[in-house]
Amino acid sequence: MDTTTAHQQMNPFDKLLDKLCLTPAGLLGLILLFALPYIPPFNQEYMLRWLIYCGFIAAMSVGFDLTAGYISIVNFGYAAVSGFGGYTSALLVINLGLSPWIAMAAGGMTAGVLGLMIGMISLRLRGIFAACLSWFFGLAIMGLATKMVWLTRGPSGLRTPRLFETDSNVPFYFLIIILLYLIYLACKWVVRSKMGLAFQAIGQNMDAARTSGINPVYYRVFNFTMSCAIAGVLGGYYAHFYGILTPDIMHTGKTVEVLAIAYIGGRGSLWGGAVIAFPFIFIMEIIRSSLSNLPGLNLIIYALVLILVMIYYPGGFSYFYDTNIRKVKNKALRYFFNGRA
Template sequence: MDPKNPINKLLDLLCFTPAGLLALVVLLVLPVVPPFNQEYLIRWLISAGLIASLSIGFDFTAGLINIVNFGYAAIMGLGGYTSAILADRLGLNPWFGMFMGALTAAILGLIIGAITLRLRGIFAACLAWFFGLALMGLATKMVWLTRGPLGMRVERLFDTASNVPYYYLILAMMVTVYVICKWVKRSRMGMAFNAIGQNMEAARTSGINPVFYRVSNFVLSCALAGWLGGFYAHFYGILTPDMMHTSKTVEILAVAYIGGRGSLWGGAAIAFPFILTMELVRSSLSNLPGLHLVIYGILLIVVMIYYPGGFAAFFDTHLRKPKNKVVNYFINGTAMENR
């Protein structure tokens, strides 16, 4: 429990608490534990991992600087299409293509951010939404490039029929996204983000240039979405404009907010049980189509009204401060920010 201990130093560097590490280990061994070693369950786990990673990236903007990026799914789709088109037309290696997807998404994020982020938050949400609609329309109509609603076939990342490698890849990507976001949040920049999110006028008075910080936050979040979009493209092997639809953004948004805004880890923690339950509801009660989305909507409304902090706030108030020293170490680690 000594902060100088190398293990603790490593944990601190990766921004994990021992409990978080345990959760990660559980996720790592999950594909070999009996009920979860079936291919369709692993596919569910992968989609949960993707939603979890996206919700971290989404929360980075929504939770820290209080701007809802309503075109998040479309920006992810842009990354996916970029990577897929580059792989298809130029024969670019998909691993590299994913980063190109991140780059184009970041450029789009820069454009949207530079236009809207000098205005109030709601404009940014609307404009990102319209950009998303326009992108989806373009992907539908530019049939010569994207094959439109017919769907574009994309080369997959691995040569196997098994889904397990993809699962480990998305877990690795999730951890990377988390660590990047957390590092930025810990830096001086993250402090500026927090200040802007809490009170923009106060932040401006203390010499923080809100436009610069908001735009850089937005760009990073979009870049992460583009990168994950590349994974989406090369995992599912088929891209349709539907993946950019607003309802996909709503899905990410719901997970991020139920998980707890501003916490970064809340969305990722809640995504796995949540998505698995939803998929279970959807597949077992298939005579009641739409039920799982009704639950989505009700949960989102109830959390927004009665428990705005989401799961993370619940965890922080009720479980974060145990009396027992060992348990305390287990939950909080030794990082300064958790004390």
């Protein structure tokens, strides 16, 4: 493919789409997400709460996929890092009276520093060892949050002020969709640059990458810092949306939830998890609330889907999309699914 001529022939709309890392199908999906709170079955408050949770997990899975899909390290303490950002943000608001918005950014920054630390100390480790290290790190942070009752009020929960002073969930919903998109955009820009190439090289074969002149220290630490900063901002959002923060947000189970969505969506695609989270988590919530006499059924389906995808379709949804849907014969549909780029 001759990309340079393709770029010259692009009309401004396609160029803009390319800059925004969207295909026409993606744009339509985004518009649909923005319209969703006004479409009848979804405009009820409890449905919006579910959708917000979907958006939260979707955004987490994008940040998670930046580490897991590109440098092939599963950050098993991801939920703990996110909770750390959430607690920082909540404590800043409560004790120093900062605005929740600034506190959210501060939470992201502190979580980024934490990510820097995890990245630095896990430098010598690979694969499963790095996953274990981040897991133990997460366990330690969760233990601290549970035990430092004088600061975090422990398992009884910390009451936090909400971002918007309304009872309506609509502004929160728009905020999480915007956050999700911004996070996706930031990750996609990084991944598209030379840095993304370096990430993939490190993820596939660290020694070969090192031989060809890539300094893994810089790239790995940068990747960890960025992905953890994203988790921190989202943790802050979580804290200021639900209004109550318990150490449960740091539990390994939360990481597993994000991990399952990221892998079912397809690792290394960034958008796969974000797309799959909405229908998947939504259906899970419906099952959980309508079959409440069968507790845990939704998680059983969850686990079964994860196991089946891991065994029979390791590429996940994004692989399915790339191999089947993107290759349609019809020219208009092809443009719709691929964009001009």
